[in-house]
Amino acid sequence: MPRCSGEYYPSGSGTYGEYVDWVGLVFYDKDYDETGHVSPGFFLSNIRNGQDGVDFYQVFSIGKNKPMLIGETGAFDPNMDPTAPGARDALSDAEQDSYKNEWISDVYDAAELEAELPRLKGIMYFNVLKTEPKVETQIHQGGSAFLNVLADYRIPDDPNVYRQKISDPYFLSASPVLYYPDFTDTTRSDSWRTFLVLQNPSGSDAKVHLEIRSRDGTILYSGKQTIPPSGSIAIRPRNLVGADCSGSVRAASDQLIQGTCQINRNNNEMSMEYNALDSGATTLYYPDFTDTTNAEGWRSWLVVQNPTSLAANMQLEIRSREGSVLFSGSQAIPAHGVAAIRPRNLVGSDCAGSATITSDQPIAGTCQITRNSNKMCMSYTASDRGSNELYYPDFTDTANPSSWRSWLVIQNPSASPANLNLEIWSREGNLLYSGNKIIPAHGVGAIRPRSVTGADCAGSVVVTSDQPIIGTCQITRNSNEMCMSYNAMDQVSTTLSYPDFTDTANPDGWRSWLVLQNPTAADANITLEIRSREGDLLYRGDQIIPAHGVNAIRPRSLVGSDCSGSVTIASDQPIVGTCQITRNNNLMCMSYTAASLA
Structure with a gap:
């Protein structure tokens, strides 16, 4: 590591520099402190607090907006400790392999890399046998340093910890990260309570690193949980934080995991659930909201999580169901923060329709909708793309307001009308309806299946379109005293x-x-x-x-x-x-x- 990293960064144009594409470090573990073991967290501390006392990752990767790599790293222990200055007692092959595997385990900790260094995109491991002209430790320095040492940096074959570590889904472009944009968790049974449900469908323990943050981005908890093979856990954020809290969560795992967030209120008299998201996106679509000042009517919150280390600058566009622009403006979310946006507050009056958000940082989002002074609620996740085909697995639609009623809500974010074909099927697989609908440019359609089939019905729906569309299903019962919503799916x-x-x-x-x-x-x-x-x-x-x-x-x-x-x-x-x-x-x-x- 250079004596002062900043001296080597060209001034260029602004903070981005006109000559720099990547930033990186080179460092090794040669048991400088002579403990015979890799110091816990040594890899991360070299990046966050190196020889010049600079947080290299914060200053150069985040601060200069550059991807980062480790240009070279490896491990070699030159001496069986302790020995007198000038004397050397070389390690056996097995002892050397054990030391190197400790370093490899520290460097390739997938959960830590994803949680702490998401901009670190490459690590070059120095897999060679070479002669080192001079190796110094804290005891063996200057004239007593080890000279012309045959240093074996090669990756051990048995056990091959390197191969085990890089087989983690994180290094294979799977998605071992989940985002929970929204939670509120209190001790009061009549207020909001939240459970983060995580499923590990694999045959091995899933080691999960959790970060719980407040809405302003402050870290409230950072720690690890283990999910047994084929098991699941339900985590109360408050139990980990130690106090009532609200905000967002990021879960990074060494196994592919799935998750939902369950939120209930009023002694379990109202509840909602949404899917945890496995990625952020720079464009989000909210197909459905209604937002009024009436506490007994519908009220909506567009919740947006910024999981990155930079402020997210967003552009919001709120439109009516007919496609008219009701609001267009910008808003910033602090690093690791959350924004909970009432459409009505931006529009200035009661409104219903859809929203589209673009951002200069990847973001994730949910929509929370309540009614009847918080006696009923529902939620869905914001979508990052449109599709020409949507699937609705479940609906029941009757004329009785005390029974189940369903709405297929479809957003057309494009500048051209979307020509739809709907197929409504019974649960037995009988075709109940096939026909066409048009959604205006930038508009929303809210379709009652019963209205097109002409009778009470239950089953599934397939929608195809000549424009990319996004959808949710809204289902209510008991004269709007209970409700739920789910995302229409664009993939089978x-x-x-x-x-x-x-x-x-x-x-x-x-x-x-x-x-x-x-x-x-x-x-x-x-x-x-x-x-x-x-x-x-x-x-x-x-x-x-x-x-x-x-x-x-x-x-x-x-x-x-x-x-x-x-x-x-x-x-x-x-x-x-x-x-x-x-x-x-x-x-x-x-x-x-x-x-x-x-």
Whole structure:
């Protein structure tokens, strides 16, 4: 590391420099402190507080907005400690391999890299056998330094910890990171309470690094949790922070994980659930909101998380359902912070429609919608793209306001009208309706299935469009005293995971339905695995979903007793799914979409 890093950075034009594309460091561990072991956290401390006392990552990678790499690194212990100055006792091959593997484990800690150094994009490991002209340690310096040492930096073969570490999904471009843009967690049962549900569908322990931050970006908690193989955990943020809190969460894991966030209020008389997001994006779409000053009416919050180390400068565009611009303006979110935006506050009057947000930093978002003075609520995740095909696995739509009613909400963010074709299918796979609709440019359509089929109905929907579209499904019951919402899906998969369910025989308790849509023209043969939160197998079996049909599966009916945990499903046909959860004799409900494991 240079004596003063800043001396080597060219002035260039502004903070970006006209000659710099990447910034990086070169450093090794040669057991300078002569402990015979790699000092815990030595790799990270070399970057964050190096020889010149500079936080290289903060100053040059974040501060100069540059990707970072480690140009060379490796480890070699020159001496079996302690020996007198000038005397050398070389390590055996096994002892040297053990030392190098300690360094490799420290350098390639995937959870730490993702959590602490997201801009570090490359590490070059020095895998050579070479003669070092001079090696110094804190005892063996100057005239007593080791001279002409044959230094073996090569990666050990047995055990090959390097190969094990780089097999982590983080290094293979999988997505071991989840973002939770929104939570509020208190001790009061009549206020907001939050559970972060994390599923580990793999056959190995998942080591998860959690960062909980306030809305202004302040770190409230940083620590690790372990999820057992095929298991799941439900984490109360307040239990980790030690006080009532609200904000956002970032979970980085050494295994591919899935997650949802469950939020309830009023002694479990209202609840909502949304899917954790596995990436940020510079464009977000919110297909559906209604925001009024009436506490008994609909009120909406666009919640936006900035998980990066730089302020996010956003441009918001709020439009009516007809496509008219109601507001266009900018807003900044602090580094690691969250913004909770009321559309009405920006527009200046009651409004309904859609929102599009662009940002100079990757962001993630949810929409939270409440009604009846916080007696009912629902949420969905903001989408990062449109699609020419959307799937709605679950709806029930009746004329009775005390029963289930459904709206298919579709946003057309493009500058041209979107010509839609809707196919509405019964759960048995019978075609109930096929027809066309048009959504104006930048507009939103809210479609009642019953209105187009002409009768009470339940089943699934497939929407195709000549323009990219985004959608949600809004479902209400009991004259708008309970509601839930889920994201329409734009991709099908042959493997699905459900991170969260609780299913009991008590109608006042939690009850769950795994709803699966088969949009293909052939029967789908599926295999279900239901597991407890500890990862124990509760049920494994097969079912058939008819062509274009839907199955609504109660886990309890298969397990044979009250149960909670997670589910994975494999199918020979591409499928999509949601989970519907109710409580208190259908006085509250929530839903989320099944995640693809493909």
